[in-house]
Amino acid sequence: MTARTPFAAAVTGVGLVTAAGVGAKATWHTVTGETTPVGVRHRPELTDLPCDFMYGVDDLDTTEVLGVATQRLMDRFAQLAVVAAREAMADAGLDPGTWDGTRVAVVIGSAHGGLPFYEEQHTALLERGARRVSPKLAPLTVVNSAASSVAMDLGAQGPSLGVATACSSGTVALGTAHQLLRSGACDIAVAGGAESVCSRLLIASACQMKAVSTRRDDPAAACRPFDADRDGFVIGEGAGLLVLERPEHARARGATVRARVAGYGASSDAYAAVAPDPEGRGIERALRAALADAGVGPREIGHVNAHGTSTVVNDRIEAAMLRRVLGDDALVTSTKAMTGHTLGAAGGIETALTVLALESQLVPPTANLDTPDPRIPLEIVRGAARPAPFDWAAKTSLGFGGHNAALVLTRA
């Protein structure tokens, strides 16, 4: 294998819109300060399904923030992306009115794109006929519309793309942005993930698949990563975007660097449509590749924001893999009990939380982890957020279809 010159992209901006809060500060406050989830509740759209609840962003009036003229050309996942992108840009101190937009890339992952609009329009087709179907179906539902919406909103005219690798989409988007910056194709990249699928169709199917929790009597306790009593994930909506910059670009403009994305690795299980490789060999290769890319040893990783979905299989396989690769010193957590499983947004949201953890030297706890699963060979952070000194952190993500991705980050 040819050694590559290390490349650490500067993280200069963070934007988060989650069920745990609108804005990075609000989300971080909830994720580190609350002991039970705040954004999960029953949804009328899901009535009578075995899983009739999800995590939603309830404290955001997108019409007020974006205006009707902007909002009408986006489905909700793209709206959330634009709100997060504006926050990340402001945090980075960047002004789209003054930059060279041709040097700004946008890379945003999403698993399902505008599925709710598809579902709504399909209902219109069946109930009212072909002439009642909206002409906006294609532009609003394509997975890349979060990226194109953000590019239009910011005037970013560099490479722009949507990434679809199921639940690792956000992480792959950030890794792709890292590579674009490294290649010199852009100086700035706005990257991460966005998802919003309060869709009766999708969740009905997820129930059939037995992938989601059916703890209807207590939705706040349903997502419990690494807990002995976990029974599936709980879907959430949200967006998490970072502003990444070539280090010399950030330095030249005197930007505050919040952390650095130092390494990226990806792999495919080539194994099954849903189940991960039983030994986690695919995600192991991705994580080892990210470590090699960053030029850091596995024992240097002090914190991992794990995929930790709260499914029986994922959490067991992933924890065993983390133990095998990193040993047992890294402080491992899953923040999904606070945000829900935001599918294609998860990697963006959780990498943003990893940036905040590095910056504040504080590891968020895994909420709802009351009874550690004895089959999980790792001590997972639970209870209160844990202060700890660490210079390196990792983010792991797995997606249906066997799409694995890992990022290695370091302090600014």
Added chain:
Amino acid sequence: MNAAEVVNTLLVKRFGVDPVDVTDETSLQHLRMDSLALEELRLLIEDRLDIDLDEVALTSRDTVGALVAAVDGKVAA
């Protein structure tokens, strides 16, 4: 609600057009109503007034007044 009121209300509420910009002489293009938006507006007007505008040919170069007149023609018919 007559045709003008329906059109004006939709332009403001559903397309985010500033009410002061809506006059009979304003071109739809000036209101940033492109061909996609016009098709969407056509559907909304048809739903509101229970009419069929399929044969009405409109482009962004037409004015609000021309659109209202076309809708009025269909309502009257």
